[in-house]
Amino acid sequence: MRIAVIGPGAIGGTVAAWLAQRADLDVTICARSPLPSLTIETPSRTITATPRVLTDPGQGEPVDWVLIATKAYDAEGASRWLTKLVDDTTRVAVLQNGVEHIERFTPYLPAARITPAIVDIPAERNAPGRIHQRRDGSILVPNDAASFVDLFAHTPIAVSTTDDFRSEAWRKLCINAAGAVSALTMKPAGIVARDDVAAIMWMLVEECAAVGRAEGAVLDDKIEDEIIARYRAGPPDGINSMLGDRLANRPMEIDARNGVIVRLGKKHGIPTPMNAMIVTLLETAAA
């Protein structure tokens, strides 16, 4: 089984290193910047891997699975690898946040080839190829992607299918929408201990859930409370990937995580002032 992972950052590096633990999986990393090896501090032990690393999209060869793990805003760059990696049988999984995995890549691939994946693995990249995976975590894919699930059978990552991918993706977006307060304040997840911060996060989730429901997602009535409780139960020093981007002076996934709520809210006539404010403030901070 040949697998190419495009984007060996926090998620791509973690996933590639776990896949490479199985000798019969032939893992290739497609990187923008050269990478010596992968060292992942996982919850149970440190794992290492030295997969083949390509830095030129022209060097790729067809594989069975392509896993795209760049940031959402790097979709166009990621797509340049696809010409060589994809043949008539290749499936392409998009391991990104947001609810637009398929739309993001249909300019480059037929939708039927694309497997959207919801990743819930808190991971931080400390240096090229050196990653701290804080939880074993999970990946959810639609129920026509059982062969993706099989790839991870030897890993502690809980990879499974869902009958209702749309609802799960919006549920994850609710988590990410609230996490924007960390990127804005440049502080880790522990800020949720303040009741006034939690109230802002609650409203961000409320708007996200309203838009999600209008888009057809089925979300629990108490999702706001559930997500605040989840943040409060998590590690106070947790750095979500948008905060990680801001701290590293990289672009942030503002549009994929909060902008999308505002855009789709407009489509349904649902007001989203809290998310609109976050988008404006983060864009201003990044300018």
Ligand SMILES: NC(=O)C1=CN([C@@H]2O[C@H](COP(=O)(O)OP(=O)(O)OC[C@H]3O[C@@H](n4cnc5c(N)ncnc54)[C@H](OP(=O)(O)O)[C@@H]3O)[C@@H](O)[C@H]2O)C=CC1
């Ligand atoms: N980190 C986390 O805890 C989680 C992240 N996610 C989501 O997963 C996705 C990936 O996030 P994350 O792993 O944190 O991101 P990172 O920024 O850590 O990694 C992205 C990687 O993509 C590489 N890249 C960018 N453009 C290209 C290109 N054209 N060709 C090859 N590689 C490229 C970057 O290269 P370079 O090294 O040059 O920057 C980097 O290695 C995002 O959508 C994020 O929201 C989901 C759950 C948890």
Ligand SMILES: CC(C)(CO)C(=O)C(=O)O
């Ligand atoms: C919320 C979290 C940490 C979950 O994996 C995430 O999605 C991110 O950091 O982007």
